[in-house]
Amino acid sequence: MTAHDAGAPLLSVRHLRKAFGEHVVLDDLSLDVHAHRVVVLIGASGSGKSTLLRCVDLLEDVDDGVIELEGTDITDPRLDANAVRARMGMVFQAYNLFPHLRVLDNVTLAPRLVHGVGRRDADEQAMAVLERVGLAGKARSFPDELSGGQQQRVAIARALVSRPAVLLLDEVTSALDPELVGEVLDLLGELKGSGLTMLLATHEMAFARDVADEVVFLHAGRVHEHGPAAQVLGDPQRPRTRDFLQRFTS
Numbered sequence: 001m002t003a004h005d006a007g008a009p010l011l012s013v014r015h016l017r018k019a020f021g022e023h024v025v026l027d028d029l030s031l032d033v034h035a036h037r038v039v040v041l042i043g044a045s046g047s048g049k050s051t052l053l054r055c056v057d058l059l060e061d062v063d064d065g066v067i068e069l070e071g072t073d074i075t076d077p078r079l080d081a082n083a084v085r086a087r088m089g090m091v092f093q094a095y096n097l098f099p100h101l102r103v104l105d106n107v108t109l110a111p112r113l114v115h116g117v118g119r120r121d122a123d124e125q126a127m128a129v130l131e132r133v134g135l136a137g138k139a140r141s142f143p144d145e146l147s148g149g150q151q152q153r154v155a156i157a158r159a160l161v162s163r164p165a166v167l168l169l170d171e172v173t174s175a176l177d178p179e180l181v182g183e184v185l186d187l188l189g190e191l192k193g194s195g196l197t198m199l200l201a202t203h204e205m206a207f208a209r210d211v212a213d214e215v216v217f218l219h220a221g222r223v224h225e226h227g228p229a230a231q232v233l234g235d236p237q238r239p240r241t242r243d244f245l246q247r248f249t250s
Ligand SMILES: Nc1ncnc2c1ncn2[C@@H]1O[C@H](COP(=O)(O)OP(=O)(O)OP(=O)(O)O)[C@@H](O)[C@H]1O
Pocket: 020, 025, 043, 044, 045, 046, 047, 048, 049, 050, 051, 052, 201
C-alpha cells in the first residue's frame, strides 16, 4: 500500500460499474468514506447495496471504475486480494461461521492460515477481540451452542481480528430474532465510539438514525442522495428519497 494522505478519503469508489450479464447493477457509482465515519447505505431491495459492498471486498469483479483504499487502487489485478481483504473486515447477514470449529478457532482461522500468524499470537489476538465483543467466555463453544446474536458478534470479532481499516457490514441484523438485534446494534455503537470506520447496508432506519454519521440512498445502482444522517433521514432533498422513507414510517 502506498502512503495515504490523512485528509483524503479512506475509501474512495469512483465511477464504479458492475453488470450481471445485461443487467447493470451499479452504474457510474461514486462514494467517499472518510476515516472514523459510519456511512450507511439504504435503498430498495435490488438497488445495489450488497453488490457495492461485495465489489469493495473484491468478492465481485468490477467492469469499470476505481476503488481506492488508503490511496491504493485495489481493483488492480496485480495486488494480492488476500492482503487487500485483510485491510477490510466483512460481515454478512448469515454469519458464515464454521460449525465444526470452536469460536476461538473461527476467529483465528484467517490470521493463521492466510496471514501466517503463529497459534499463540493468533489465540491472544482472538481472545482480545472476543473480550471486546463480550464473548471471551464462549471461546471454547461451538457456534450452534450460541444464540444468533452471539454468533453474529463472533462474526464481527472474526472481522476485527485483523485490525481492518474499514469494516463492511451487510444487513447484519436481518437474520436475527427481534430480541437479539439489540445486542448486535449495541456492539456496533461501541465500535463506532472507538472510532472504527464502517460502511454498512441496512433496511433498519432506526438503526441508521442511531449509528450513521452519513446516509447514502442508492437508487438503481447510483448514489441518489448522500448527506449527514439527520438530513437525509429527517429532511431528504429528493422526492425519491422521501418516497422511500415514507414507506418505512407509514
Ligand atoms: N450474482 C448475481 N447474478 C445475477 N444478478 C445478481 C447477482 N447478485 C446480485 N444480482 C442482482 O443485482 C441487483 C442488486 O442486488 P443487491 O443484492 O446488490 O441489492 P440490494 O440493494 O443489496 O438488495 P437487498 O436489499 O434485497 O439485499 C438485483 O437485481 C440482484 O438480483
